[in-house]
Amino acid sequence: MKETVVLNKKESQKSTLEQFKKEVNDGLNESLKTLPSKFFYDKKGDALFVEIMHLPEYYVTRSEHEIFKDKSASIIKALALDQDTYFELIELGAGDGMKTKELLQELSRENYKFDYIPVDISQNALEKLEKDLNQKMPHIAVKTKQGDYFEVLESLKENQHPKVILFLGSNIGNMPDDVAEVFIANLSENLNFGDKFFLGVDLIKPAAIVLPAYNDSKGVTAAFNLNLLERINRELDADFEIENFKHQPEYDEKQGIATSFLVSTKEQDVFIKKINKIFHFAKGEKILTEISRKYNDKILDKILKKTAFVIKDRITDRKKYFANYVLEH
Numbered sequence: 001m002k003e004t005v006v007l008n009k010k011e012s013q014k015s016t017l018e019q020f021k022k023e024v025n026d027g028l029n030e031s032l033k034t035l036p037s038k039f040f041y042d043k044k045g046d047a048l049f050v051e052i053m054h055l056p057e058y059y060v061t062r063s064e065h066e067i068f069k070d071k072s073a074s075i076i077k078a079l080a081l082d083q084d085t086y087f088e089l090i091e092l093g094a095g096d097g098m099k100t101k102e103l104l105q106e107l108s109r110e111n112y113k114f115d116y117i118p119v120d121i122s123q124n125a126l127e128k129l130e131k132d133l134n135q136k137m138p139h140i141a142v143k144t145k146q147g148d149y150f151e152v153l154e155s156l157k158e159n160q161h162p163k164v165i166l167f168l169g170s171n172i173g174n175m176p177d178d179v180a181e182v183f184i185a186n187l188s189e190n191l192n193f194g195d196k197f198f199l200g201v202d203l204i205k206p207a208a209i210v211l212p213a214y215n216d217s218k219g220v221t222a223a224f225n226l227n228l229l230e231r232i233n234r235e236l237d238a239d240f241e242i243e244n245f246k247h248q249p250e251y252d253e254k255q256g257i258a259t260s261f262l263v264s265t266k267e268q269d270v271f272i273k274k275i276n277k278i279f280h281f282a283k284g285e286k287i288l289t290e291i292s293r294k295y296n297d298k299i300l301d302k303i304l305k306k307t308a309f310v311i312k313d314r315i316t317d318r319k320k321y322f323a324n325y326v327l328e329h
C-alpha cells in the first residue's frame with residue numbers, strides 16, 4: 001500500500017539556497033522590483049497560509065470546498081470515468097487534501113478502482129497527508145510521490161493507465177498567462193490520449209469581493225506577504241526593517257488580475273549579506289510579490305489554444321465564485 005518514490009532529491013536540496021539567492025538578486029535588480037511568490041511557503045508561510053484559508057474574507061478555499069462537498073457525484077460524472085477500469089488520480093501540490101477527501105470518499109462509495117497519487121515537492125507535506133488518509137480512509141490506496149511535477153508525470157506515463165490530474169485551489173493563478181500556457185502544454189506532453197485534467201480556478205468577480213480576500217481585517221495576508229522579507233532576513237542574512245514596508249493588494253477588475261505588493265514607506269538601503277549587495281528603495285517604491293489571476297471561459301480557452309486540451313465541462317459553486325474545469329486531452 002505504501003510507496004514513496006524520491007526523485008532527484010540531491011539535486012533539489014543542493015540548489016535550494018543558491019536558487020533562492022539568484023532569484024532574489026534577479027528580482028530586486030529589475031526596474032519594477034519583484035520577488036517570486038513561491039518563496040512565501042517556508043514553515044511560517046505555510047502556517048500563515050493555513051490561517052488565510054480559514055479567514056472569512058478568503059472565499060477561494062471555501063468556494064472550491066463547497067463544489068467538492070456538494071457536487072462530487074457531478075465531478076465524477078463530468079470526468080466520465082469507467083467503473084470497471086483502474087485509473088490513477090494524481091494530485092499536483094496536494095497540501096492537506098481537504099477538498100480531495102470529499103472526492104475520494106465518493107469514488108470509493110461508488111466502487112471505482114483507483115490509486116490516489118499525491119505529488120509534492122515537500123516530503124513532509126506528503127507524509128502528513130498519507131498518515132491522515134491512512135487513518136481516516138484506510139481502504140484508499142495512497143501512493144505519494146515526492147519531486148518535480150513533470151518528472152513524476154513522465155515516470156507515470158509509461159504505465160498507460162487512464163489518468164486524472166488534479167490541480168486545485170487556483171494555484172495556476174500565480175502564473176502569468178504565458179507561463180500557464182507552457183505549464184499546461186508540458187502537462188499534456190506527459191499524458192496519454194483521453195486522460196483528464198481537473199483544474200480549479202478562481203473566477204473573475206467584482207473588486208469589492210476580491211480585494212478584501214487579499215487584505216483581511218486581521219492582517220494575516222499582510223503578515224504572509226511581509227514574511228517574504230523576514231525569510232530573506234533569516235536565510236540570506238539581510239537587514240530588511242519590516243516596519244518600513246507595507247502590504248498593498250491591487251485588483252484590475254477588467255483584466256481579472258489581483259497583484260500583491262510590498263511598498264517601501266521611506267527611502268532606505270537594505271544589505272543582503274549572502275548576496276553581498278546593497279539594494280536601494282525609494283519612498284513609495286513597490287516590490288511585486290504575487291499575481292493571482294482570475295479566470296473565465298474565454299481566458300482559459302485562449303490559454304488552451306496552443307495545448308492539446310479542450311474544455312469538456314465546468315462545475316461551479318452556488319455563488320459562481322469558483323470553477324472546476326474538466327479538460328480533456
Ligand code: AVJ
Binds near residue numbers: 173174214224290
Ligand atoms: C494559493 C495561489 C491560490 O493567490 O489566492 C492567498 C495564495 N496569496 N492570499 C491566491 C494567496 C494571498 C493563493 N493561491
